[in-house]
Amino acid sequence: MVVLFVKTINLKMIKSSSIALEFDNVLPELLYDKSLEDVKNTIIFHGNKKEAVSDYFDVNITGKSDIPDDCEIIIDGDLSRVKRIGYCMSSGKIVANGDVDFHVGACMSGGTIIVNGNAESYAGREMTGGVLRIKGNVKEFCGSSYAGDWRGMSGGKIIVEGNAGKQLAEYMVGGEIIVKGNCDILAGVHMAGGLISIDGTINQWVGGQMKKGTIIVNGKLEEMLPTFTLQEIVHNPLICGKYYIGKYELYSGDNGVKGVGSLWLKK
Amino acid sequence: MEYLLKNGIVFDPKNNIDGEQMDIFIKDGKIVENVSSDAKVLDVSGKLVMPGGVDLHSHIAGPKLSIGRLYRPEDIRRGIKPASQEDISGFEAGFSLPTCPTIGYRYTKMGYTTVTEAAVPPLEAKHAHEEINSIPNLDIPTLTLFGNNWFMLKYVKENRLDDLTYFISKWLKLAKGYGIKIVNPCGSEAWGWGKNVDGLDDPEPHWNVTGREVITALTKVNERLGLPHSVHVHTNDLGHPGNYTTTLETFDCIKDIKKNKNVERNQTMHCTHVQFHSYKGTSWRDVSSGATELIDYINKHNHLTCDIGQITFDETTTMTADAPMEYDLFRLTGLKWANKDIEVETSSGLIPSIYSKHAPVSVLQWAVGLEFFMGVTDPWKIALTTDSPNGGPFIRYPKIISWLMSQEKLQDMLNNEVHNWAVNRTNLGTYDREYTWNEIATITRASPAKILGLNDRGHLGMGAKADVSVYDIDVENFDPTLKNNSAILENKLLNSKYTIKDGEILVKDAKIVKLVKSNHIWCKVNGLEKEEEILTNRIKPEFNKYYTIKYENYGVNEHYIKPETCVDIEYGGVICENN
Numbered sequence: 001m002v003v004l005f006v007k008t009i010n011l012k013m014i015k016s017s018s019i020a021l022e023f024d025n026v027l028p029e030l031l032y033d034k035s036l037e038d039v040k041n042t043i044i045f046h047g048n049k050k051e052a053v054s055d056y057f058d059v060n061i062t063g064k065s066d067i068p069d070d071c072e073i074i075i076d077g078d079l080s081r082v083k084r085i086g087y088c089m090s091s092g093k094i095v096a097n098g099d100v101d102f103h104v105g106a107c108m109s110g111g112t113i114i115v116n117g118n119a120e121s122y123a124g125r126e127m128t129g130g131v132l133r134i135k136g137n138v139k140e141f142c143g144s145s146y147a148g149d150w151r152g153m154s155g156g157k158i159i160v161e162g163n164a165g166k167q168l169a170e171y172m173v174g175g176e177i178i179v180k181g182n183c184d185i186l187a188g189v190h191m192a193g194g195l196i197s198i199d200g201t202i203n204q205w206v207g208g209q210m211k212k213g214t215i216i217v218n219g220k221l222e223e224m225l226p227t228f229t230l231q232e233i234v235h236n237p238l239i240c241g242k243y244y245i246g247k248y249e250l251y252s253g254d255n256g257v258k259g260v261g262s263l264w265l266k267k
Numbered sequence: 268m269e270y271l272l273k274n275g276i277v278f279d280p281k282n283n284i285d286g287e288q289m290d291i292f293i294k295d296g297k298i299v300e301n302v303s304s305d306a307k308v309l310d311v312s313g314k315l316v317m318p319g320g321v322d323l324h325s326h327i328a329g330p331k332l333s334i335g336r337l338y339r340p341e342d343i344r345r346g347i348k349p350a351s352q353e354d355i356s357g358f359e360a361g362f363s364l365p366t367c368p369t370i371g372y373r374y375t376k377m378g379y380t381t382v383t384e385a386a387v388p389p390l391e392a393k394h395a396h397e398e399i400n401s402i403p404n405l406d407i408p409t410l411t412l413f414g415n416n417w418f419m420l421k422y423v424k425e426n427r428l429d430d431l432t433y434f435i436s437k438w439l440k441l442a443k444g445y446g447i448k449i450v451n452p453c454g455s456e457a458w459g460w461g462k463n464v465d466g467l468d469d470p471e472p473h474w475n476v477t478g479r480e481v482i483t484a485l486t487k488v489n490e491r492l493g494l495p496h497s498v499h500v501h502t503n504d505l506g507h508p509g510n511y512t513t514t515l516e517t518f519d520c521i522k523d524i525k526k527n528k529n530v531e532r533n534q535t536m537h538c539t540h541v542q543f544h545s546y547k548g549t550s551w552r553d554v555s556s557g558a559t560e561l562i563d564y565i566n567k568h569n570h571l572t573c574d575i576g577q578i579t580f581d582e583t584t585t586m587t588a589d590a591p592m593e594y595d596l597f598r599l600t601g602l603k604w605a606n607k608d609i610e611v612e613t614s615s616g617l618i619p620s621i622y623s624k625h626a627p628v629s630v631l632q633w634a635v636g637l638e639f640f641m642g643v644t645d646p647w648k649i650a651l652t653t654d655s656p657n658g659g660p661f662i663r664y665p666k667i668i669s670w671l672m673s674q675e676k677l678q679d680m681l682n683n684e685v686h687n688w689a690v691n692r693t694n695l696g697t698y699d700r701e702y703t704w705n706e707i708a709t710i711t712r713a714s715p716a717k718i719l720g721l722n723d724r725g726h727l728g729m730g731a732k733a734d735v736s737v738y739d740i741d742v743e744n745f746d747p748t749l750k751n752n753s754a755i756l757e758n759k760l761l762n763s764k765y766t767i768k769d770g771e772i773l774v775k776d777a778k779i780v781k782l783v784k785s786n787h788i789w790c791k792v793n794g795l796e797k798e799e800e801i802l803t804n805r806i807k808p809e810f811n812k813y814y815t816i817k818y819e820n821y822g823v824n825e826h827y828i829k830p831e832t833c834v835d836i837e838y839g840g841v842i843c844e845n846n
Binding site: 145146147148149150 | 338339340341342344602603
């Protein structure tokens with residue numbers, strides 16, 4: 001599907017900050033029908049102070065849109081202290097050109113976020129829909145749950161083209177995460193649904209205490225948990241509607257919690 | 268300050284005022300017969316006017332809530348409302364475990380002025396009273412847990428009823444408690460050995476005392492002392508299929524104990540959240556409702572009252588001093604579970620609980636609760652509670668009222684919304700009762716106040732405390748029996764037009780306009796000082812041996828409970844001869 005973005009809001013950073021800027025008000029669904037002046041005056045928190053977008057960004061708008069889906073926000077500059085980009089976003093598109101801070105795409109329910117750089121921790125936490133594509137690496141807790149909850153990411157798709165940090169997809173209950181690089185420990189722990197596919201090397205403790213869901217390791221797994229049992233060896237398996245080429249071992253577990261999750265391991 | 272509430276439609280069941288248009292006069296925090304011409308007139312023509320709400324069983328303060336808040340940060344993230352300029356109240360957060368100020372704001376907005384904290388172990392009483400100091404706008408009596416206390420068990424075992432009387436009297440003073448709460452008598456203590464008791468006659472492993480002995484002894488002591496509230500009992504076997512027989516036995520075991528002659532209440536036992544104690548069957552597969560037998564018993568006997576503990580289909584948190592039951596729930600659901608031992612006194616536990624319209628067991632529990640509302644003919648014997656937050660948070664009371672007032676709504680839920688166990692395994696479908704405003708005023712105001720023995724509230728008679736709630740409901744023209752009006756009714760009851768407490772307007776047009784400190788209500792028995800002192804001196808060595816704190820640091824000091832309302836009781840010796 002080709003989405004033609006008819007309204008583009010360009011934010012170019014003119015002043016960086018050592019204290020984080022909170023970007024949860026800068027969303028397509030809040031800005032699609034706003035004038036240039038309104039966008040400039042949109043409140044962002046700088047520490048505990050309310051400040052305007054124009055204090056830190058040069059704003060340019062081209063085009064006009066009637067629905068949030070037609071709105072695209074492009075953010076340029078040093079975004080390494082810009083938090084909560086696309087937090088709770090439900091439609092439209094955000095492109096961040098640079099490394100971003102915590103909580104990018106957390107709790108999002110729709111739309112697309114593209115990060116052309118690395119992301120800090122908590123990317124896509126508890127997201128329920130939409131697409132989050134990160135061209136660089138992510139740190140800890142990508143696609144997992146916030147503290148306390150036992151329901152993490154429940155829908156949508158996260159694509160990480162670099163490496164992922166610890167506790168990827170903790171408590172995940174649905175949706176899909178694709179990591180093209182390597183992955184640190186504890187991926188998919190407490191998982192209860194959804195799909196994780198990891199192309200690179202992964203350390204240990206994959207799928208600990210998982211109850212349901214699917215994990216596919218296309219690269220190398222350093223150490224398998226003893227609570228998983230080998231079920232069968234399949235050539236070119238069909239997993240969740242997609243063929244994976246090669247010889248795969250299917251493990252089920254985690255038996256420690258009577259789980260019925262499946263872990264596919266490429267041999 | 269004087270106020271004149273003009274032309275409201277008043278429901279005051281205690282004084283037999285059933286929807287009359289009349290004026291209410293308020294002066295110096297009391298309801299009076301007339302006020303001077305300077306009085307401020309509040310025009311409430313045609314609006315629903317009731318006494319301030321009284322909740323007789325809720326969990327709003329104490330360490331269990333603090334543990335819950337630490338333990339369920341995801342619950343605190345629900346129901347966040349930022350502070351705003353036009354509302355004097357601040358930031359709100361939390362759903363089943365709201366922050367302390369949020370509890371006060373939400374109860375006041377619903378028109379409630381008195382809320383009972385139903386389970387405070389004496390060891391944690393300081394904490395509970397400190398939390399009450401952070402809750403605004405309410406009058407809060409606390410019920411003190413005695414059902415598994417070692418000293419109590421010892422006196423019951425040795426049949427020393429006199430010593431037990433002095434002990435309870437002294438310990439109520441130490442904990443600044445209002446009444447006696449019994450939770451799973453002997454069962455919570457058996458949890459110290461990893462066990463539970465099975466029914467009323469199963470002895471606790473160490474003391475070899477049964478729940479029956481504990482309940483009868485404490486009821487006798489309660490009537491000897493003449494406390495304003497009766498014993499407040501959470502019976503054994505909560506939430507186990509087949510537990511209705513235990514509940515019936517509990518009802519029956521104290522029926523011969525005579526009521527103290529000086530008290531105004533009718534009951535000698537208040538049985539709390541009966542809904543959780545009314546299941547037939549042997550397992551969760553063949554469970555069905557046992558409410559019919561219990562309703563029958565309640566209708567035929569006058570020595571007990573109950574509150575319901577209605578389920579409201581929410582994701583909530585269960586917290587109780589009945590720790591073995593929480594462990595059973597953990598085994599059932601597998602959700603995160605917290606367990607805490609309160610040394611010498613009780614155990615406690617906490618676990619999230621999800622009641623769904625599609626889960627057969629939740630639906631059965633929901634229907635059993637409503638069966639009690641429908642089946643108990645005398646509304647003075649029941650009170651509306653959800654055992655907040657165990658069955659659902661207290662902000663769901665208006666929703667329950669909307670179910671009770673509309674048979675159309677209830678039938679629609681039974682037929683279209685909920686799992687078929689509600690129809691197949693309970694008798695809820697056979698009732699066609701619809702609550703009137705007068706009955707609603709009874710189960711939320713008059714009856715709980717009477718059961719608690721707080722005679723100055725729950726009604727609008729002369730000299731009563733000026734606790735009044737006014738709702739923006741046009742009683743003449745608004746039809747609560749229509750299904751489509753349920754949501755409107757719920758919303759209006761959640762946001763009162765006026766809430767007046769002690770003659771001060773706290774809520775105006777659903778906005779909190781004034782914050783006052785909560786009042787600690789406790790009960791002091793006079794006339795036993797000498798005996799208490801002798802007993803205390805005897806207890807001290809044992810106390811210092813078993814507790815990790817010293818006796819001197821144990822009691823709640825006076826400065827914790829400002830402002831306070833102390834209910835003074837004169838001990839008159841053994842008033843009922845057979846006790």
